[in-house]
Amino acid sequence: MTEAELREAAARGETTPVSLAGWLRLSLRAAGLVALLLVFVPLHYLYRAFSYGSPFPMLFLRYAARVCGAKVEVHGTHLKRDVFYVANHVSWVDILALAGASGTAFVAKAELAEAPVVGWLASLNRTVFVKREHRMGVAEQINALKDALVDNWSVTVFPEGTTTDGQSLLPFKTSMLSVLEPPPPGVLVQPVIIDYGPVAEWIGWIGEEGGVNNAKRVLSRKGTFKLRLFFLEPFSPEEFKGRKAISHESRRRIEEALVEILGKPLRPFAHTVAPVRYDPKNETAG
Numbered sequence: 657m658t659e660a661e662l663r664e665a666a667a668r669g670e671t672t673p674v675s676l677a678g679w680l681r682l683s684l685r686a687a688g689l690v691a692l693l694l695v696f697v698p699l700h701y702l703y704r705a706f707s708y709g710s711p712f713p714m715l716f717l718r719y720a721a722r723v724c725g726a727k728v729e730v731h732g733t734h735l736k737r738d739v740f741y742v743a744n745h746v747s748w749v750d751i752l753a754l755a756g757a758s759g760t761a762f763v764a765k766a767e768l769a770e771a772p773v774v775g776w777l778a779s780l781n782r783t784v785f786v787k788r789e790h791r792m793g794v795a796e797q798i799n800a801l802k803d804a805l806v807d808n809w810s811v812t813v814f815p816e817g818t819t820t821d822g823q824s825l826l827p828f829k830t831s832m833l834s835v836l837e838p839p840p841p842g843v844l845v846q847p848v849i850i851d852y853g854p855v856a857e858w859i860g861w862i863g864e865e866g867g868v869n870n871a872k873r874v875l876s877r878k879g880t881f882k883l884r885l886f887f888l889e890p891f892s893p894e895e896f897k898g899r900k901a902i903s904h905e906s907r908r909r910i911e912e913a914l915v916e917i918l919g920k921p922l923r924p925f926a927h928t929v930a931p932v933r934y935d936p937k938n939e940t941a942g
Contacts, residue, residue, distance in 0.1 A: 659858065666873060667863030667927065678876030685875045688723040692716055700780060711759075713781045718756030721749060725880045728753045732887035735846055736810065739890065740836065742906040743848035744914065745814035746822045747859045748867070749874065750850050753883050755781055760810040763801065763832050782809060801835040812848070815903060817932035822856025824925035825914060826934055828907045833899035839892075845902060846890035847909045851917055855881040863927045888913055 657665065657673070666672045674682065693716070700712035721728055726749055734741075734757070741760055743750070754760060761782040784800050801811060815828035836845070852859050859881070861870040888909055896902045915922060928935050 662873070663857055666865045666869055669864030669866065671866075671869055672873060674872055674876045677878070681878065682872060682876040685723050685725070689720055692719050692723065697780075714756060714759040717752045717781065721752035721756050721883070724749055724752065724875060725877060726753055726883040727880050728757060729882060729884045730757050730887070731884060732889075734758045734810075734848075734887040735844060735890055738840075738843045739810045740843060740845050740893075741810060741812040741848050742828075742833075742845060742903075742910070743812055743814055744825060744850055744910055745816050745819050746850055746852060746856060747819055747861050747874070748871070749859060749883065750814075750819075753885060754812060754848070754850065757885055758810060760812045763811065763813045784811065801832065802840060815906070818929045818934075819861040820925050821860040821862050822850075822852050823918065823923050825907070825911055825922050826925055826929070826932070828903045829932060830899045830903045833903050836893045836902055837899050839894055843893065844890040845893050845906060847888040847906045847913075849884075849886040849888065849910055849914050849917065851884045851886065851914070853882050853884070884917075886913060886917065 662672050696712045696716035700710045700716075703710040703712060718728075736758070741754070741758070743754065751762060755762070761784065764783050764785055813832050815830065815833070816826040817829045818826070820826060836843070858877070859874060861867070891905065893902050896905055911922065924936055925934070926936055
């Protein structure tokens with residue numbers, strides 16, 4: 657099968673084959689990730705015994721991205737504190753790269769907290785877990801985000817609500833931007849673009865593909881790939897009235913810059929995404 661055929665099969669939810677050399681690369685990368693855990697997790701807990709704000713989750717994620725094959729390039733200057741990053745979303749590798757470069761915490765689905773190993777790692781990086789369906793708990797989730805920002809964290813949200821192919825940009829969901837109604841004092845919004853260049857469609861976790869199959873494809877891939885993080889100019893949410901206006905401004909800036917980076921117009925995302933009620937036939941999101 658060609659690379660394009662493998663991508664299409666994966667998007668249909670099929671288990672895609674891995675070559676013998678691919679399994680070797682996957683095994684070596686998995687061993688590298690385990691080695692990083694064995695080094696950085698004890699250092700993290702030792703540091704936390706004496707001080708707050710351990711740097712070791714950030715360092716672990718930075719090197720984990722490298723082990724997975726990503727050569728991360730940072731463009732622009734990211735704010736380190738009192739900042740709400742709003743980013744497009746292509747892959748689980750986004751989290752490794754963005755947290756490894758900036759130390760940010762994330763807003764993530766509550767289901768991630770229950771995932772073996774991954775949930776525990778996410779909690780080490782101060783992830784704020786939210787439930788889309790838990791309407792009665794929205795106020796509690798917003799308060800958790802406010803506490804994170806007050807505690808001088810940087811927090812990242814992926815308002816598309818899912819991963820895409822790096823060539824598209826879905827409508828932004830605004831619910832978690834409620835933390836900015838009204839904005840905490842001094843907090844800025846900084847749009848971020850995550851760009852995988854020509855390998856975006858291979859790395860992207862789209863369609864019906866399962867997480868295990870995507871991880872196998874990424875970790876068995878030959879060689880390295882460039883992952884560029886573009887930190888755009890931050891803006892004050894106080895200049896925009898409400899979460900919808902803030903979301904619209906963030907998406908406008910990301911779309912304009914992404915078109916310039918790609919050198920071509922964005923294309924409609926080809927896959928239905930039921931959890932965020934996106935249908936490519938009418939390009940609507942609830």
